Amino acid sequence: MRGTQRRSLTTRILRTRILRTRILTTIIALLALQLGSLVAPAYACGCGAMIPDAAERIGVDREESAVRWDGSTETVVMRFRVHGNAKRAAWIMPVPSRADVSLGDPALFDELDRLTEPEERDRFYFWPRSDDWPFADDDMDGAGAAPPGAGAGVGVVGRERLGPFDVARLTATDPGALGDWLRTNGFELPERLTGALQPYVERSWEYVAVRLAPQEQDAVLSGELTPLRIAFASPELVYPMRLSRLAKTAQSLGLYVLADHRMEPRSPIGGDRxxxxxxxxxxxxxGAVAALAGGGPVHLTVLEQEFPNPGRIDDDHHLRTVADTPYREVVYTDRLLTIGGGIPAWLATVGGGALLATAATLLAVRASRRRRDPAPGVRSAV
Incomplete structure (x- = not known):
């Protein structure tokens, strides 16, 4: 008896030590994760680069863009969901020609979501599953986020204040001069970004530099930012992505494309398909969709893409016209097949079969008894 008690006590002690070790390991991992998020800035986003002030950090959780292309003019409306402790940040987007910048309609993406929401269908199954009676737990409830002057090599085309955005439209003949201009205006420019801008400088692209600052004093940039609308001339539908290769974390892109026909990227440019x-x-x-589309009918294509390793991004997205094949996602809800007043079909089938078997048995017994019982008025011989 004492030996059994000792073994039980030893087992409890070992379990307690294992539990403490697991708790300590979890705490250390969480602290390491927190420390890593504080020292690793995430300054790149899908179509440009988020650049916080020194000693601050900002991360882009998701970028959503609606792009309208009519064959000669491209309009991009962007909305970012960010996190971090930055009170100010810069955002840079290369564009192939002179851009007009204005605030976007916050209702646009909600309207697009309603237009493109998946079709919901019910899908029925016959035999009960783990969450159906008689296997379900009775406790379950059924519940099955005045500007400084430009430096040499940089031209300031325009500068305006749009809500929380200070927008500068720039030209640059070399990426180093552009970096100097940004630093002079109070922004920290990662050295790697200078080299990433070189392909755009070689093609004589221009730049939209945006300084983001919350309108409330001492507030930080967090959550969904006000959409920004950028329009420019372009003979093809191009969505700048090359600067995203500087991102430290995986990137997610949601792209709504409004054009005369269905449009798709020519290649994955280093991301998932x-x-x-x-x-x-x-x-x-x-509403806002009509304002972006120009009021007439339009073909809408919605693209989702993940970039697990942003460093592999090697180009901008160039989109092409494809066949106008319609497509809508279908979301299925699995439901137990029932009949009548909600009676499970399997129960009715099994129960009905049992009843038929019982009835057949009773009829057989009754027939057997009739054969054994003498007819009325007839006595059995003794």
């Missing part, structure tokens, strides 16, 4: 989640013609767009 772009996924089409919606494609279809919108005959009568309304």
């Amino acid at each position: 772009p996924e089409v989640t919606f494609a279809g013609r919108i005959d009568r767009p309304e």
Whole structure:
């Protein structure tokens, strides 16, 4: 008896030590994760670069963009969801020609989401599953986020204040001069970004530099930022992505494309294969979608893409026209097949079969008894 008690006590002590070790390991891992997030800035985003002030950090959780291209003019409306402790940050986007910048309509993306939401269908199954009676736990409830002057080599085309954005439209003949201009204006420019800008300088692209600052004093940049609308002339539908290769963490891109036909990227440019989640013609767009589309019918394509290793991004997205094949995602809800007043079909089938078997047995017994019982008025011989 004493030996059994000792073994039980030893087992409890070992379990307690293992539990303490696991708790300590978890705490250390969480602290390391927190420390890593404080010292590793995430300053790149899908179509440009987020640059916080020194000693601050900002990360882009997700970038959503709606792009309208009519064959000669491209309009990009961008919305970012960010996190971090930055009170100010810069955002840079290369554009192939002179750009007009204004605030976007915050309702645009909600309207696009409603237009492209998946179709919901029910899918029925016959036999009960683990969360159905009689296997389900009774406790389950059924519940099955005045500007400084430009330096040499940089031209300031325009400078305006748009809500929380201080927007500068720039030209540059070399990336180093552009970096000097940004530093002079109070922004920290990672050295690697200078080299990443070289391909755009060689093609004589221009730049939209945006300084983001919350309107509330001492507030930090967090959550969804006000959309920004940028329009420029372009003979092809191009979405700048090259600067995203500087990102320290995986990137996620959601792209709504409004054009005369269905549009898809020519290549994955170093990310996962772009996924089409919606494609279809919108005959009568309304509200913010109509304002972006120009009021007439338009073909809408929705693309989702993940970039697990941003360093592999090697180009901008160049989109091309493809066949206007419609597509909409279908989301299935699995439901137990029932009949009548909600009776499970399997129960009715099994129960009905049992009843038939019972009835057949009773009929057989009754027939057997009738054969054994003498007819009325007839006595058995003794």
